[in-house]
Amino acid sequence: MPHLHIKEFKAVTLPREVEGVHFDFIAKNLTKDDETLIAATVDGDSFFLVVKQDQKRVLLKTDKLTRPASITSVHKALLAYAKVAELEVLASNVIDRKNVHLGEATALKKIDFFAKSFPTDKEVRIEVGFGSGRHLLHQAANNPDILFIGIEIHRPSIEQVLKQAVIQELHNIMVLDYDARLFMELVPSNLVGAVYVHFPVPWDKKPHRRVISTAFIAECRRALKKGGTLELRTDSENYYAYSYQTFIASPKISLLINKNKDIAITSKYEDRWKKMQKNIYDIVMINDEVSDELSIEGDFTFESSSLTKEQLLRVHNKTERFDGGFIHFERVYELSQGFMIRISMGSFDRPEHLYVIVKDDGVKYYPELPLRSRSNLQAHQHLKEILHG
Ligand SMILES: C[S@@+](CC[C@H](N)C(=O)[O-])C[C@H]1O[C@@H](n2cnc3c(N)ncnc32)[C@H](O)[C@@H]1O
Known part of the structure; x- marks a missing residue:
């Protein structure tokens, strides 16, 4: 992640505008004095820079919760703050020019984009945790009339796919840095042709973090069109057994099970497991029903408050x-x-x-x-x- 290693942090009076970055306010952690947030907005996208201090170093970097859609916005904000506060930079991995391919990338969307107006003009297929992106890029290249939405929480994987989408001139990919389990809750009903979950982290010790769950299966059934599929591929016998139990507990379901089936494109993970001669399991759930439209009532307003x-x-x-x-x-x-x-x-x-x-x-x-x-x-x-x- 982009960061500046600085000698010491200096706060400046805000709000102010510096080289296309609007700095709005500074927030100081009240219970731990090692964390300060700086609210920045670049091209209408608001996020926090964070100052983190440990015994050895003071780092100015991006806050993980509010990452902007464009990594170049982070670079811009880091450099602008360092300049306005006259920070002494000891080391940096921030590039002062646009990465050629990332600068051109338009595929990365924020969750707001989908929440406000989910694209519904084409069939949609979703890949959860695309990792190196081989499968997502292959599918997009071979199905130009279908919109592929790739969801990942690992930023280097996201950047790799964004660059490849530019290089391969793929205009039917959208990428989202978000938890796929939450994302599925806002996908319109009866829209999606396929949801791919290939080699998810098995989380044997923290099962609540698994992608496949009763709630996730229910959201996929709702979002899938009739005949659409949720496709799990895993090398973990344990995850396969857990998933099978979870699928089969659904009230009405059609499942296809395969062992060691070859598919058109293999991921890095799959290559590794195959070399180790591990078994690969597929569970494909076929949705047989038309679901009710998604309807969620309520809003996120607060009453005014004078909290101390x-x-x-x-x-x-x-x-x-x-x-x-x-x-x-x-x-x-x-x-x-x-x-x-x-x-x-x-x-x-x-x-x-x-x-x-x-x-x-x-x-x-x-x-x-x-x-x-x-x-x-x-x-x-x-x-x-x-x-x-
Ligand atoms: C073991 S890797 C597999 C990557 C790829 N599908 C493949 O076959 O090579 C699992 C990926 O899922 C991502 N991931 C884990 N939980 C996720 C979640 N809740 N939402 C989106 N991505 C997730 C991880 O960041 C990781 O890149």
Whole structure:
């Protein structure tokens, strides 16, 4: 990830505009003095830079929760802040020019893009955790009339695929840096031709992090058109057995099972497992039904509030559980006027991490609203009750 290793951090008065970057405010962690956030906006995309301090180094880098769609925006913001605050940079991996291919990439979308207006003019196929992207790129090149949405949480893999999409001139790929389990909740019903989950992390010790779950299967069934498929491919016998049990527990289902079936393109993982002569298992779920349209009621507004520092510090580190989900108060920050909290909330297997700004003139999520999912709307109601009493 791009970062600057700096001698010491210096705060400057904000808001101000520097070389196309709007710096809005600084947020200081109230319970740990090793973290400061700087709110930046580049080309309408808002995110935080973060100053992290350990015994050895002070780093200025990008905050993992609010990453912008374009990596060049991060580079721009890091360099602009270093310049305006006259920081002494000891080392850097930030490039002062646009990466030729990444600069041209338009395939990376933010979750807001899909939340506001999901593309529905073509058949959609989704690949969850595309890794090196071999399968996603191969499919897109061979099916130019289908829109492929690749979802990944590993940034280097995302950048590799973005570059390849530019080099191969593929215009039918969209890439999203997001948890695929949450993403599936906003996909319109009866739209998707296929969902590919190839070699997911088995998470044997943390099963709640697995992609395949009862809820994920249900969302896929809803999003798949009649005859559409959810395709799991795994080298883990344990994950295969777990997935089979989870699929078969669904109320109505058609499954195809294969062992050591060859497919047109193999991923790096698959090549490795094949060399080790491991078995490869496929479970293909075929959706036989037309689902109801997606309908989710509610909004993410707050009532105005005058919360004090003491009240916010009192909820810090607290977890509120409710039927089907939770809210955890992770961090409290002080702004020049007001406060900000970082929370995780939603369902246990698909939580979202979010910032909420608390000022006398109002409370709001920053920089974006949570994903409009049932569990998030439910969590929001509980958050309102905790904040407003
Ligand atoms: C073992 S790799 C397999 C990559 C690729 N499908 C292949 O066959 O080579 C699993 C990938 O899934 C991604 N991943 C894990 N959980 C995810 C989630 N909830 N949403 C999106 N991607 C996820 C990981 O970052 C990783 O790149």
